[in-house]
Amino acid sequence: MGKLDQRTALVTGAAMGNGFGGARGLAKHGATVYLADISEKVHEAAKLLRSEGFAAESVLFDVRDSKAIEDAVQHIISKEGSLDILFNNAGVVRLKTFLEMTDEDRDFHFNVNIKGIWNCAKAVYPHMLERCYGKIINMSSVTGPMVVDAGETAYATTKAAIWGFTKALAYEAAPYNINVNAICPGYILTPMAKQIAIESNPQDPDAVIQGIASAVPSKRLGTTDEIGDLVAFLASDESSYLVGTQIVIDGGSTLPETFGAVGQY
Numbered sequence: 001m002g003k004l005d006q007r008t009a010l011v012t013g014a015a016m017g018n019g020f021g022g023a024r025g026l027a028k029h030g031a032t033v034y035l036a037d038i039s040e041k042v043h044e045a046a047k048l049l050r051s052e053g054f055a056a057e058s059v060l061f062d063v064r065d066s067k068a069i070e071d072a073v074q075h076i077i078s079k080e081g082s083l084d085i086l087f088n089n090a091g092v093v094r095l096k097t098f099l100e101m102t103d104e105d106r107d108f109h110f111n112v113n114i115k116g117i118w119n120c121a122k123a124v125y126p127h128m129l130e131r132c133y134g135k136i137i138n139m140s141s142v143t144g145p146m147v148v149d150a151g152e153t154a155y156a157t158t159k160a161a162i163w164g165f166t167k168a169l170a171y172e173a174a175p176y177n178i179n180v181n182a183i184c185p186g187y188i189l190t191p192m193a194k195q196i197a198i199e200s201n202p203q204d205p206d207a208v209i210q211g212i213a214s215a216v217p218s219k220r221l222g223t224t225d226e227i228g229d230l231v232a233f234l235a236s237d238e239s240s241y242l243v244g245t246q247i248v249i250d251g252g253s254t255l256p257e258t259f260g261a262v263g264q265y
């Protein structure tokens with residue numbers, strides 16, 4: 001018996017990285033998982049999960065396209081009978097200084113990272129309300145709500161906005177047995193983290209990854225399987241009294257108060 005048996009989940013941005021890790025985490029505990037992405041690679045990702053013995057399907061959509069999301073959600077509900085879990089994960093980043101950040105860069109972040117999360121929640125919410133059951137897990141970050149690095153004005157703004165959205169929707173949804181929570185990762189080793197390393201130091205991206213690892217108390221980046229385990233917990237009834245929380249999963253990266261100036265270890 002898996003804790004997510006008989007549950008159906010939709011995961012956005014699931015072709016790779018945290019979305020794929022989340023999809024695998026949900027599938028591992030028995031959920032039937034629909035992996036959604038703008039990239040055709042999502043079909044291979046679902047195939048890989050099926051080859052591991054899990055129930056996985058793929059759908060192509062852009063989280064900026066409300067109509068395409070609606071159609072996919074209706075398709076899933078008519079095929080599976082219900083849609084219980086949304087892992088609202090798809091997100092993008094472009095590192096630029098504030099002066100270099102164009103309106104197009106700003107809107108790209110806002111449209112994918114904020115409106116995309118909004119659009120997907122809007123599509124699944126009426127069905128969850130009708131059934132008085134649902135789990136929505138929004139992908140925020142420690143970047144924005146808690147910490148920042150240079151070049152992240154647009155990205156950080158969007159990830160902080162997701163905190164506000166999560167709390168406000170959680171408050172409305174809780175009386176209907178719908179749990180809305182957010183997860184806030186530090187650095188997780190995904191294609192996005194590798195892209196950030198390349199943008200930061202095109203000559204030696206590995207040095208950037210090593211630099212991040214050495215700055216984290218756990219001395220490594222997180223894995224997408226660790227994201228998957230947290231997502232499975234939040235998608236299960238083990239977390240039924242968690243409402244509007246933001247769970248940090250960062251290997252301790254946001255802990256240092258004086259970066260070693262005080263104390264010894």
Ligand SMILES: NC(=O)c1ccc[n+]([C@@H]2O[C@H](COP(=O)([O-])OP(=O)(O)OC[C@H]3O[C@@H](n4cnc5c(N)ncnc54)[C@H](O)[C@@H]3O)[C@@H](O)[C@H]2O)c1
Pocket residue numbers: 012013014015016017018019036037038039061062063064089090091092112116139140141142184185186187188189190191192193
């Ligand atoms: N990797 C990290 O260190 C880290 C840390 C904190 C938060 N996050 C968040 O985790 C989420 C996933 O990040 P990742 O590191 O796995 O990124 P990634 O770039 O490795 O994967 C992102 C996936 O989202 C898909 N995607 C992008 N735009 C889309 C759109 N418009 N519609 C549908 N799919 C789209 C991409 O095709 C890709 O498959 C993001 O929201 C990111 O902000 C990542």
